[in-house]
Amino acid sequence: MHNLQDTITAPATPAGVSALAVIRVSGAHAIAIANQCFDKNIENAEGYTIHYGHIVDDTVRIDEVLLSVFRNPHSYTGEDSVEISGHGSPYITRRIIETLLKNGARMAEPGEFTLRAFLNQKLDLAQAEAVADMISSNSEASLQMALSQMRGGFSKDIAVLRQELIDFAALIELENDFGEEDVEFADREGLKVLIAKLLTQIEKLRSSFAAGNVLKNGINTVLAGKPNAGKSTLLNALLNEERAIVSEIAGTTRDTIEEVFTLNGMQFRLIDTAGLRESSDTIEQIGVGKTKESMRKAELLVYLFDLSTTTPAQLGEELKALPPSGQTIVVANKAEIGRYTLSDWPESTVFISAKELEIQPLLSELERVASHYELGNETVINNARHADALAKSSEALQKVLHGLDHGLTSDMVALDIRNALFQLGLITGEVTNDEVLDSIFTRFCIGK
């Protein structure tokens, strides 16, 4: 991997003309290198102090800056670090970086500052991953989950589980040491109870993944209904509520998702179902198939019908024809017609008038759905890598249980326990390998 003896630098703020731009420098020589590029002597500056001066390339002035000094270990990376806050011109940022490189720094790889923080034990691996979640958070729910994971609650839970397993392993390995003597230090029945307890905890964490994913990425929602049911009008009404906020969130990846709106801090990601109609055209059929697939995967289906033209019998047929999906909210649109009998329609039907912007009954339903996913005091995981490691830990523990039930030798049991320990260690980074670190940190942005 990267050479950690190097002093690294990178811009920490987005390129663009702006008031300020911040450049980070970290490593053993950070302060010495910055000192060579600065017109004041900061070699003996204390940590957590700010210094006003100019960045100079030999004798040429580059910028008037504020320079912040951080002393090992009291910095983000745990190394000596400097942050240079200059004028927000991409040209100036480039010139400052060039000057730092000329004086011995090298460009940081994406995520290398956080990697160093991890390697210097300022963060465990799950916390380092939460930093990336923090930066990409775009709703209150995703922000609060990232903050909760940065506080380390999740890692501590995992560490407790792992410690119990280590205690297990110690006893079993002790039995191995006695080889042929057939002693049992570890009480087999006690072990089984403990493993069952561990498995319950792991399953609970694993099952929190769906909710965690929703908190992080929003609720995948399909808005369906026949043409002219009023889907576009409803969409506009929903987005109108949130347009000001949505438009401020830059950099949201949309992929195949058409629109995103936020309600009570929870994002709803609306999947387009325009293509959902019968067709004899082969290519169009593939499109319809994909839409139906996304409906099956959706957490929520909002099914809209036109109250003024649909009979209860027709609605029944329409609902029957839907592919199976998660929760469904049936919405009667065009309630402005005013003459309908509530009892004619399914009890849970929500009546709105998208045209008149009377959509509060639907918003209340959406809030109810969102509240299911609210972040409580329970630990929630949201990272596919963690879910995978938990699944593999679970598998290894099941094997241990199976081995105990079938009188497997203690060395075989110990092997499965060690495997589970390895998988859990991968989550917090107590066990690491370059490949795992690489795949985690290269997904970070540069300068972090």
Added chain:
Amino acid sequence: MHNLQDTITAPATPAGVSALAVIRVSGAHAIAIANQCFDKNIENAEGYTIHYGHIVDDTVRIDEVLLSVFRNPHSYTGEDSVEISGHGSPYITRRIIETLLKNGARMAEPGEFTLRAFLNQKLDLAQAEAVADMISSNSEASLQMALSQMRGGFSKDIAVLRQELIDFAALIELENDFGEEDVEFADREGLKVLIAKLLTQIEKLRSSFAAGNVLKNGINTVLAGKPNAGKSTLLNALLNEERAIVSEIAGTTRDTIEEVFTLNGMQFRLIDTAGLRESSDTIEQIGVGKTKESMRKAELLVYLFDLSTTTPAQLGEELKALPPSGQTIVVANKAEIGRYTLSDWPESTVFISAKELEIQPLLSELERVASHYELGNETVINNARHADALAKSSEALQKVLHGLDHGLTSDMVALDIRNALFQLGLITGEVTNDEVLDSIFTRFCIGK
């Protein structure tokens, strides 16, 4: 204008997912307001110190941040100020700003931080304008000129001129006080000499405007020549030299200019002349007219011809047909054909092969042109507002001179001197009005 008693806040870094985002707060209550949004007490924190902690909205944690404290007058604005450096998520930035607003700050207007710096006499007006030039600088030449103006050399020159005028005015006004008595405190001949000196200095500054404009905005260059002379190939060869650098400069406004490349820190802005051909189409004629107009305004014309198909006589005709413009470089392309007689062509002709990327002779010529504009020790102005004020000062001084020559009464002379003083004062901001301030600072980006 804005209420300067308010404490203001704004993001200071561009929106976007990144390592860091910086939010500025400035005003009498900056530290108190930030203190209410922070989970550590910073009320008594010293200036130029950094504090690690969390931004909190009541009890809800928003972000883990570094908070820098600046104490009046030792801050950018001259007021108490706080800079909050948080995670680079647009959502988090918005939440932090919301929290600050909730606790009594208001959103800053564009340029309001710098406006406050000016009003608190941290900068004069010309220096404040140089801050905007700094941020938009995109070449070494524009950066160095902005830095030079921020150092205040230009303002000091103006202030010296203005002081001499004030001394004048005092004597003349004294004469007015004596009314009918017909005394002359101010030596008329001495005054004329002094005004002539002032006019020379003003003219020198005014005439530096063209060079200043070039340093700031680059050299307007027209690349012309018959179809198939190799303009596109040359353009690619020129841009290829600089592509890596050019592509890094984000946010360059191009307007009608097609391509920009940098040579020895100087930008060349290439104007498209694709439309330069005879046409009977009325609309196309307008286009050609505009192109010819831009050629007339260009500082530099690079005229390319095909050495393999053009005769010296034809070239003579082509050059004669060109509209008058600034400097011209005649470039013979396709020098790879190898058989031509140097003496057949104008002495200054530059021979290149765009196809073979042998364009060094042209680059040398361009460097020679660029060196004309190099920033020496002389004061250079680059701001149309300053040029205008200098023109008006000059006009007023001419009037004074004319008045002296024609025995105008001292009160009339004093009026013209006062007008010149007013115009010069507008540049440094010793004289201001809201309209001028508004037009200057609303052009700043938010957060500066």
